[in-house]
Amino acid sequence: MYNANALPPDLLDELRALLGDRLSTGLAVREHHGRDESSHPAALPDAVVWPETTEEVSTIARLCHAFRVPMIPFGVGSSLEGHVIPLHGGVSIDLSHMNRILALHVEDLDATVQAGVTRKQLNAWLHDSGLFFPIDPGADATLGGMTATRASGTNAVRYGSMREAVLALTVVLADGRVIHTGTRARKSAAGYDLTRLFVGSEGTLGIVTEITVRLHPHLEAISAAVCGFPDVASAARTVIQTIQTGVPVARAELLDALSMRAINAHSKTNWPEVPTLFFEFHGTEAGVAEQAETVQALAHEHGGTDFRWATRQEERTQLWAARHDAYFACLQLRPGSRSLTTDVCVPISRLAECIEATAADVAGMPMPVPLLGHVGDGNFHLLVLTDPDSAAEREAAHALSHRLVLRALAMGGTCTGEHGVGFGKMGYLAEEHGEALDVMRAIKHALDPYGLMNPGKIVETEPQDARR
The missing domain is CATH 3.30.43.10 (Uridine Diphospho-n-acetylenolpyruvylglucosamine Reductase, domain 2)
Structure with missing residues (x-):
């Protein structure tokens, strides 16, 4: 060994x-x-x-x-x-250091980049092209890392996740071989879909070095809105009805009252400290206005109040900057703490039920536990702020996370909507995937028989004894 x-x-x-x-x-x-x-x-x-x-x-x-x-x-x-x-x-x-944009095809709405390019670098480079890259996990992550973890984020409800964004990859395998998966064509029926195999593989099957991604045109009109609610379940029901009504909302983000308090303290804002939905609408001027009016009416049906608009670029930037800073803002609720961050996703019809049960569970915790998430696609998070020196708090945090994962799985959901498995979620894959986990192990062994690629992540394998 x-x-x-x-x-x-x-x-x-x-x-x-x-x-x-x-x-x-x-x-x-x-x-x-x-x-x-x-x-x-x-x-x-x-x-x-x-x-x-x-x-x-x-x-x-x-x-x-x-x-x-x-x-x-x-x-x-x-x-x-x-x-x-x-x-x-x-x-x-x-x-x-692999941070070059290699090609841009404006007419085909795609670009090829090295894996070290970050999403902000790509969008800054695209500024004058009329196009943008929509996947936005909050952190200024690299495209390679986002591909490896199948990232999504605030725009996923309209534009999907990295699964939909990636057209083709260049991958280095464990033994140094270089393979190219996929093409720039928008569809193909040629062979196994190796691109999707490596998207979300977390560096356990190979090292992604180049990515061809889909781009999208900037739309005529963008409008954002914020609305407060009496409780998180009412906010979740508003989102469910919005999706089921067919409103093509681009973003739908939920933050509970504790998260809003943290944002106000961190960003020096004065939002009402109640459960809050952040919306964004993309389209034509008329389409955006119609979408927003429909959502405002649905929000009022569920107790939503103080529907605030943000149509100017500066206002929207400030609004979403506050949302993206929520993780670090919440950490300041308890200076010196570490966050155990959960990441379940459930079918949209079960979202309010799952959030309501989770909020009741959180009420008995001895530490701050903000709730926030990309609820437009059924994904939400808890930030369990633990004292890193307290074994009892760490145990309580893991127990809360465990109950949440089991709740999500029982509702037909997943243990991780966007963060990935790493080694933190490995214990839940057998329950979520059953015998398919053996197929994952077989794929891992076929591509990496010595277990050298990011070992100890996603699946446990039995590497050959040839490792020195």
């Missing part, structure tokens, strides 16, 4: 010859690459490398494969289920 914290000297020599000062074994660098935004304990890689091309990633993979050393792809470290934590040491492959 591989002995963590002891990279073979010959491997280090080969990597240094390839990368020069784009290889580091310094403690501070390793510590930065040994954690993410989750509450999971850190673990250090033995070295960190910064490739700049697919060919360099291929060479790194070939060398690590030869020495049976684990490889862990790293974007910006914003993941929430321990995806980038090197549980068994090895080499952290930081793709942040």
Whole structure:
């Protein structure tokens, strides 16, 4: 078996010859690459490398494969289920230097980028093209990381998740082979859909180095609105009815009263501190006005009050900046705390029921537990703010998360709507997928028989004993 914290000297020599000062074994660098935004304990890689091309990633993979050393792809470290934590040491492959936009096809509404490009970089580059990339998980994550975790976010209710956004990939396999999946064509019936296999694979099957993504045209009119409610269940029922009525809302975000208090303190705003829905509507001037009027009427039916509009760009930017800052704002409700962040998703018809039961469960917790989420597609989160030095609080937080996951699964939902599995959600896959989990293990073993690609994530495997 591989002995963590002891990279073979010959491997280090080969990597240094390839990368020069784009290889580091310094403690501070390793510590930065040994954690993410989750509450999971850190673990250090033995070295960190910064490739700049697919060919360099291929060479790194070939060398690590030869020495049976684990490889862990790293974007910006914003993941929430321990995806980038090197549980068994090895080499952290930081793709942040691979940040070039390789091609833009305005007429076809697509672009090809390297994996280290972030969503904000891409949209800034697209500014004068009339197009934008809609997937918005909040954090300025890399496109490679978003692909690996099948990210979604605030716009998913209209534009879908990375599953819908990715057309084609370039992937480096465990042994260094480079494969290309998919094409720029909008549909294909040619062979297995390998693109979808790697979207959401969390670096356990290969390292994504290039992504071709769908883009969308900027629409004529965009309007946002905010509305308060007497309780979270009433807000959820408004969203359910909005979706079932067929209103093509672009965003529908729910924040409970505690989250709104945190946002006010963090962003120096003065929103009413009640359960609140944030909406956004995209389309023509007439279409947006009609959508907003319909939603306003539905909100009033469920006790919604103080329907505020934001039509100017500056107002919308301020509104969504406050929503995107909610995670960090909520952390300040209890300075020094760590958040155990849940991520269930249920069929939209069960959303209010699930949220209502969860709110009752949260009421008995000894620590602050804000609730927020992308409720337009049935996805919501708890931020369980625990004292990192309290074993009792950590146990209570995990118990709450466990009850929530079981509740979501019983309603036909999933243990993770957008954060991914990492190693934090592995224990729920058997119940969610049944015998299909054995198929996942078989795929993992076929592509990575030595268990070198981000080991210990998504599925447990039995790697061959050839690892040194």
